[in-house]
Amino acid sequence: MNPASKSLKSHLKVLLRRAAIQKRVVAVARQISRDFRGERVHLIGVLKGACIFLSDLIREIDLDTSIDFMAVASYGKGKQSSGQVRLYKDLDTSIEGLNVILVEDILDTGLTLSYLCRVLQQRKPKALRIAALLDKPSRRVQNIKADYVGFTIPNEFVVGYGLDYDEHYRNLKDVCVLTLPAE
Ligand code: 5GP
Numbered sequence: 537m538n539p540a541s542k543s544l545k546s547h548l549k550v551l552l553r554r555a556a557i558q559k560r561v562v563a564v565a566r567q568i569s570r571d572f573r574g575e576r577v578h579l580i581g582v583l584k585g586a587c588i589f590l591s592d593l594i595r596e597i598d599l600d601t602s603i604d605f606m607a608v609a610s611y612g613k614g615k616q617s618s619g620q621v622r623l624y625k626d627l628d629t630s631i632e633g634l635n636v637i638l639v640e641d642i643l644d645t646g647l648t649l650s651y652l653c654r655v656l657q658q659r660k661p662k663a664l665r666i667a668a669l670l671d672k673p674s675r676r677v678q679n680i681k682a683d684y685v686g687f688t689i690p691n692e693f694v695v696g697y698g699l700d701y702d703e704h705y706r707n708l709k710d711v712c713v714l715t716l717p718a719e
Pocket residue numbers: 585610611617640641642643644645646647648649692693694695699700701
């Protein structure tokens with residue numbers, strides 16, 4: 537490990553281990569497979585944070601599936617949300633008449649998902665569901681709930697398994713709490 541990556545890891549505390557995450561992802565995928573038995577589901581990943589969750593989730597879903605992505609930004613560079621959601625990348629194809637599952641890394645204030653749900657509902661999907669790996673209900677400002685939740689977590693800033701801090705840590709296999717020296 538070089539000195540830079542050592543210091544990157546020194547402020548991390550494991551919150552959810554890889555094995556526990558894998559187990560929950562399988563359980564969520566089974567639930568989705570049951571709920572949409574015999575139908576196709578169209579997974580929409582919210583870039584970039586949801587890419588790893590979506591990759592693991594889709595391989596455990598026992599249905600006909602398809603994928604698309606949207607990219608939004610609400611956090612900018614630091615740990616604080618700007619409170620404003622901007623759409624950077626829209627879908628490649630229409631979702632009219634499809635069973636859409638919006639796949640997100642974490643449901644925090646709810647601003648991002650309420651914005652995306654508003655945008656997607658206007659496009660007339662057959663069904664629109666939310667799958668969030670993590671849920672921080674204590675931070676909610678918008679009245680929105682995920683249909684499928686991996687883990688409910690306390691109000692901590694977490695990284696790993698796709699979640700970043702200034703683009704670092706997405707490759708961690710565990711979900712970890714990040715504390716910076718000034719805190
Ligand atoms: P919301 O709009 O619900 O406040 O936030 C959703 C987005 O904020 C997530 O997709 C994620 O990018 C970011 N976010 C919220 N909480 C955390 C966190 O604890 N860690 C990281 N890395 N990102 C977070």
